[in-house]
Amino acid sequence: MKKVSGAILQRDGKTYGIMTNSPAGIVTPRDLEHIAAVGRKFHIPIMKITSGQRIILAGIKAEDVEPVFQELGDLAMPDLGPCVKFVQGCLGTEMCKWGAQDSIKMSSKIQGLINGKTFPAKVKIGVSGCQRCCSESQLRDIGLIGTTRGWIVLFGGNGGRKPRMADPIAYSLSEDEACDLVLRLLEFYKKHAQTDERTARFMERIGIETLKSELLTMIPYISLDKV
Numbered sequence: 001m002k003k004v005s006g007a008i009l010q011r012d013g014k015t016y017g018i019m020t021n022s023p024a025g026i027v028t029p030r031d032l033e034h035i036a037a038v039g040r041k042f043h044i045p046i047m048k049i050t051s052g053q054r055i056i057l058a059g060i061k062a063e064d065v066e067p068v069f070q071e072l073g074d075l076a077m078p079d080l081g082p083c084v085k086f087v088q089g090c091l092g093t094e095m096c097k098w099g100a101q102d103s104i105k106m107s108s109k110i111q112g113l114i115n116g117k118t119f120p121a122k123v124k125i126g127v128s129g130c131q132r133c134c135s136e137s138q139l140r141d142i143g144l145i146g147t148t149r150g151w152i153v154l155f156g157g158n159g160g161r162k163p164r165m166a167d168p169i170a171y172s173l174s175e176d177e178a179c180d181l182v183l184r185l186l187e188f189y190k191k192h193a194q195t196d197e198r199t200a201r202f203m204e205r206i207g208i209e210t211l212k213s214e215l216l217t218m219i220p221y222i223s224l225d226k227v
């Protein structure tokens with residue numbers, strides 16, 4: 001049987017799915033035309049917008065996986081193990097009257113910073129432009145929420161069978177501070193989590209006090225009395 005990497009085996013056990021790379025779900029007309037052309041060329045039976053704001057091309061034959069990756073080029077995001085699965089962004093200041101911060105710009109920036117990094121388990125990131133929280137930031141491994149004073153950063157949230165609300169880690173951060181904190185939290189998680197341990201279970205195991213004493217005290221822009 002042909003070895004297939006970067007694509008997701010489907011429930012039929014013989015065809016594959018390939019995800020697109022579209023931070024915050026932003027696509028151009030050219031992207032959509034290109035994806036549609038690949039779908040037509042390879043007779044891809046299902047194309048769906050996922051909850052992570054990407055498009056999955058599903059039902060691909062094993063022998064077509066490599067050619068589909070090649071044709072999609074940068075529009076494809078190979079699934080090569082535990083990594084950041086998606087950075088979900090809401091409409092933000094670009095398209096929503098409630099937007100306090102530019103969630104689309106922030107989503108793209110974070111995606112660029114974590115591209116290619118691997119982690120003990122999958123990581124999902126939600127960026128919301130205001131406290132209405134349309135990207136469900138409290139239920140993401142990393143959550144960001146925009147306010148008129150800057151960004152709130154949250155860590156350790158999870159949906160699924162055993163939901164957990166993320167811990168708020170810092171408030172009123174600048175864009176650069178928020179990105180720096182996201183990277184520090186993920187590095188700490190990578191260093192100390194067990195294999196396959198999602199951030200929610202990791203935080204339940206170590207507790208917020210350990211995170212404070214071993215990481216947050218070292219970060220100058222964090223007010224520990226608010227954590």
Ligand code: SF4
Nearest residue numbers: 090096099129130134
């Ligand atoms: S979170 Fe706020 S800014 Fe983002 S789409 Fe929802 S209401 Fe708009």
